[in-house]
Amino acid sequence: MKQTLAFTKMQGLGNDFVMLDAVRQPVDLSPERVRALADRHFGIGCDQLLVVEPSDTPGVDFRYRIFNADGGEVEQCGNGARCFARFVFEQGLTDKREIRVETAKGLITPRLEDDGTVTVDMGVPVLTPAEVPFVSDSDAYVQPLDVAGRTVAITAVSMGNPHAVQVVADVDTAPVAETGPLIEHHPRFPARVNAGFLQVVDAHRVRLRVFERGAGETLACGTGACAAVVAGILRELVVSPVTVETRGGELTIAWDGVGTPVMMTGPAVTVFSGEIALP
Template structure:
């Protein structure tokens, strides 16, 4: 495999290497995916994104998502906004539909950010709340799941194309998320592992969020985690169905619509363009 062009993009610091395989398929083994995502030996990213030709007539592009451990993910809200921006620019349109393994995500440009790039809203799909859909090990009320560790207890379960457990705390700064996150991610209560979100309600429709992402670790922003946070907070009566979710990288505007879908709005950025050396693709 020869040199391969890529885009380095991010949504609020949640960063991606974006590869285009729409015309020529890429042979990306587990080892190659890990090498590209490695921050010391490769380009480095929270997720590796591969664009493919869509398989459904209603879609404009298929987005495949890989975590740094090489495993495939079902959803990534910040990556969806980035990919939507790329396709909107190519097609000179303000609306595109992004296909993922979890379903179709409709995206719309709603304005321009201070960096001159689009602000994009994405319908992240239906928030799934049944214990079998998340999934968890045993039948339970997903508004109060019987799992926890130390100060993190009594989470809300949500599936936003991937499984989330959202914990509420009084002081997020006091939570050692890098210590507790990986242990909870791998807790046997979650047969497919889980993204671990920790939320501090701030009042007036604002939530402070950090997420230990399944297969990626602590990131500056997690779009599907922000979706899960607003759904969980609304179920607990802590916010209405709309909230600002403040992550380490910035702020997302989230709304849990009456039809059960979750709308996410935020900006994107292009960091740089480059080519992958053949040694990363060997």
Template sequence: MRVDFIKMHGLGNDFVVLDARLRPLPGAITPRVAAALADRNTGIGCDQLIVLEPPPPERPDADFTMRIYNQDGGEVEACGNATRAVGLLAGGAARIATAGGLLQTRADENGIAVDMGVPRFEWDAIPLAYAMDTLALPVGWDGLEHPAAVNVGNPHVVFFVADCAAVPLAKLGPEIEHDQLFPARINVNVATVVDRSTIRLRVWERGVGETRACGTGACATAVAAMRRGLVDRAVTVRLAGGDLAIDWAEDGRVTMTGPATESFRGTFDWSAFS
């Protein structure tokens, strides 16, 4: 059976979107199926596989559900760039149920704006293996020290460094991601504050590797910098793929704004991946 897909990206962070809202998929998305579809050599190729489904009974306020699978096949809670892409598919305005909570999108002159909700800072909400101050964890890895920890639908640690481009993220990213301190693994951000309104950022995404952009990483990094008093409450986060605007309002909610793009559409043979 052939299945339709949509290839999209947000600042180069790319997705394969399967729309199962009206027509269910022929079978279940298992970690093996997700990883096979995401493989850039033998599959369609993407950083994340996105599956859209009807909203669950417990979320009558949602228009639909978004499930997110990383390149290694693991299902994760949230993805800011994918949310913007799905918001674009929905025509701008949408209420999207995710494992990380309800996300809302709207059209904006600079692309799609996403209400990412209220960030969490409690040690057990990250989660960490044991209690510690999440504003500056008393830990370090080969020169990367005292990160902030934030959960913005999924878990992040943020290191502020003099030059994020100089950090050997390919080496340290997987080491930190799989450290026993992080029972659900962790996304790793290395950031350089340029001025009160600008941050440069690189992100190692758990289950994916370094990506050209990460929406939740941009939100987590901006919020961590704001908590430390390094920047103002509205900043531009510059990633390899482009810029995201992050605003942390006085009511505690974080809004992320940036572009999303549909690349192409196609079909694949389900039996080749199941």
């Protein structure tokens, strides 16, 4: 017997998602089913699959679950958070323009702006290596990482999910496809990691490519943009607010420094809706 799922395809700067409403329909997922939905030839196709669930926590509107295209569940997704906020509003699941959403790593607060963009309070970045998690004897913000016989300088940041940000001269020629998988699976990142490649244009503008854990390189990564700006500010290379140029478009990231939350503003677009039958 086949289950029919109603879904909505959305994208934030080309980072694309399959949205599933688990408030008004039963959603039974397995890693195999996630991979089938995410498959770009035989399924709907997406970088991540996002599930909206009711929250049992007082004062919290929804629970937000995120699955990568490889079927693994992860903690956070910034571009997905913006799409999440637009989705629940457009679907009539809430009439609030600002909501409180429970994720695997804590609460986020997306707000639908009048111009159609979405601003998300992404929380306070985690910089303590053991909490990223990143294996290190030092708390320094810039640390060496041996990758393919050479040493790169990275900043380890968690935005609810782990990131390793390195500064490069030119993102167009950066070895993202070659070293991205090596960094993702590096033994010093026990939960794997998103590998960010950051080019500083000026004090308020950067360019970014991200090789995402479980998804490969995507056109944009919201948490990656947040982590990159945090790394750039800690290294005194940029000053808030910062425009982050990705291959899918631009995000605005603001951060006032250690101990304060990161604010992310950018687009969220509905592409199409439909139904799909799965075994």
